[in-house]
Amino acid sequence: MEEKQAFLKSIRGLIKKGKISEARKQINEKLLGEADVEYRERLLLELFRIEVLLTEYKLAYEEAFNEFKKEVPDITEEEFEKLVLENKLDYINLEGKMFFFKDFLFNFFKLNPDWENRRKKREDESRQILFKHQDEIKKKEGYVPSLKFRIRHSITLKPEAVKEGEKVRIWIPLPRRCELHPSIKIVNFHPTKPYISHESIPQRTAFFELYANKDKTEASIEYEYTVQAFHQNVDSSKIISYDESSDIFIKYTSEEPPHIEFTNNLRKLAEEIVGSERNPYVKAKKIFTWIIKNIRYNLPYEYVLYDNIPEYVLENKKGDCGMQTLLFITLCRISGVPARWQSGWYINPKRQSPHDWAQFYVEPYGWLYADPSFGGGMPDERKEFYFGNIDAFRMAANNDISTQFMPPKRYFRSDPVDNQRGEVELNDENLFYNNWNYRMEVVGYEFLY
Numbered sequence: 001m002e003e004k005q006a007f008l009k010s011i012r013g014l015i016k017k018g019k020i021s022e023a024r025k026q027i028n029e030k031l032l033g034e035a036d037v038e039y040r041e042r043l044l045l046e047l048f049r050i051e052v053l054l055t056e057y058k059l060a061y062e063e064a065f066n067e068f069k070k071e072v073p074d075i076t077e078e079e080f081e082k083l084v085l086e087n088k089l090d091y092i093n094l095e096g097k098m099f100f101f102k103d104f105l106f107n108f109f110k111l112n113p114d115w116e117n118r119r120k121k122r123e124d125e126s127r128q129i130l131f132k133h134q135d136e137i138k139k140k141e142g143y144v145p146s147l148k149f150r151i152r153h154s155i156t157l158k159p160e161a162v163k164e165g166e167k168v169r170i171w172i173p174l175p176r177r178c179e180l181h182p183s184i185k186i187v188n189f190h191p192t193k194p195y196i197s198h199e200s201i202p203q204r205t206a207f208f209e210l211y212a213n214k215d216k217t218e219a220s221i222e223y224e225y226t227v228q229a230f231h232q233n234v235d236s237s238k239i240i241s242y243d244e245s246s247d248i249f250i251k252y253t254s255e256e257p258p259h260i261e262f263t264n265n266l267r268k269l270a271e272e273i274v275g276s277e278r279n280p281y282v283k284a285k286k287i288f289t290w291i292i293k294n295i296r297y298n299l300p301y302e303y304v305l306y307d308n309i310p311e312y313v314l315e316n317k318k319g320d321c322g323m324q325t326l327l328f329i330t331l332c333r334i335s336g337v338p339a340r341w342q343s344g345w346y347i348n349p350k351r352q353s354p355h356d357w358a359q360f361y362v363e364p365y366g367w368l369y370a371d372p373s374f375g376g377g378m379p380d381e382r383k384e385f386y387f388g389n390i391d392a393f394r395m396a397a398n399n400d401i402s403t404q405f406m407p408p409k410r411y412f413r414s415d416p417v418d419n420q421r422g423e424v425e426l427n428d429e430n431l432f433y434n435n436w437n438y439r440m441e442v443v444g445y446e447f448l449y
Helices: 003-016 020-032 037-056 061-071 077-085 103-113 113-118 125-139 247-252 264-274 279-295 309-314 322-335 370-375 380-386
Strands: 057-060 093-094 097-101 142-157 167-173 185-192 205-211 218-231 340-350 351-362 366-370 393-400 423-425 436-447
Touching: 003 020, 003 037, 003 103, 020 037, 020 097, 037 057, 057 061, 061 077, 061 103, 093 264, 097 103, 103 113, 125 142, 125 218, 125 340, 125 380, 142 167, 142 264, 167 218, 205 218, 218 393, 247 351, 264 279, 264 309, 264 322, 279 322, 279 351, 322 340, 322 351, 322 370, 340 366, 340 436, 351 370, 370 380
Parallel strands: none
Antiparallel strands: 057 097, 093 097, 142 218, 142 436, 167 205, 167 423, 185 218, 340 351, 340 393, 351 366
16 A cells, blocks of 8 residues: 555656656556556546646646736736746646646736736626625525526537547536525426436436537536525524434534545644634634635636645635635534535626535524635625525535436546536546536526515
8 A cells, every 4th residue: 555655646746847748657557557446546547637737737838928918918028927936826847848727817816916906907796786685685584585597508519529429428517406496497408308317416417418419519408496595693692502413413524535534634723713612603603714814715726636625725725615615614524513515606697607605504593504715705894794694696506525426427527526517428438628618608587575
């Protein structure tokens, strides 16, 4: 086992140095003589990770500079080079050439707010819509019927990614029936009727099986669903003890390796944050507050490239919505507070994006919500809204991580943790994101209050 771990460590070292061809060569040589099925799977995963990494770092120096100039028109080449030398821009050397992370620009401005005054100004109408909605929800208690959406989600394969007549399997996420979504209706689909997994499946999808077409290979589904926001005024003095023999407590205070794991570092952090506090609601609030104060929002690599996401967030003090959510869930569970995953999309009439958040359980209130990345990004007076409450601009397709689809995938998933964009595979391999495009379109919406 030590020899195998040492080999994997040496492969990571080669990749870090940008020696991709050598890393590939050594893995393939190892595979030739390896009989251990589990270890072979790990080696194949490392090959897959190399291909994913190459899709993450795809901007050459000149392309990166031009992208920066679109945001800061007056930046000079000397200034850009200085930022590179100061390691303020995310890049790596691959086989002796410099390539920049595809989201380097977004992350730069998040981590260097002093540059915002030189950036092109853009109006964000979605924030004002969200704030107005929050103010409306805060007048009420419990679940509040708020919106009805009609959504069209499509996946289109790139022509060069598939041969004509080849069988293609496609999974598109769908909303689950839950407290947020009391009503869901499939309206339309193309090109054929998909298999719709049950509304209670942890990661719900519409599954298409079709044959590639030389003109256009595409699957789409259109659905309507209602969304309820949630607002709860919690009196922490009324919180009661858990029944530690209950299914909820046992399941949602347990580890789920590799991304919900009670490592020594995370145990120590949980103890520092929670201290001697015994009230579960206050524990969760302390964890939420620590995250929004200490973790910066940053777009990461694809999740398949991480061995343990909360450990990464703790070490680097940054992460996106899902990473912050996994840290929150893990710290809650370590501290004896049941917590679980929820994810899908943030669907504001003016802006849509994949999004993840959490739920935590306290008696007698039941499941409450926590969205640390949204809380951290709000003005000070609105941060608290995202502890215990949630807006209605949500499509919740998942309430767990890393679960199998129905029907199941045969090969590595492009995202082994979450499912928001969808997944595609052929008869003999997974088809990664760079081989197809997805589109989430708001066809229509109406407010219900």
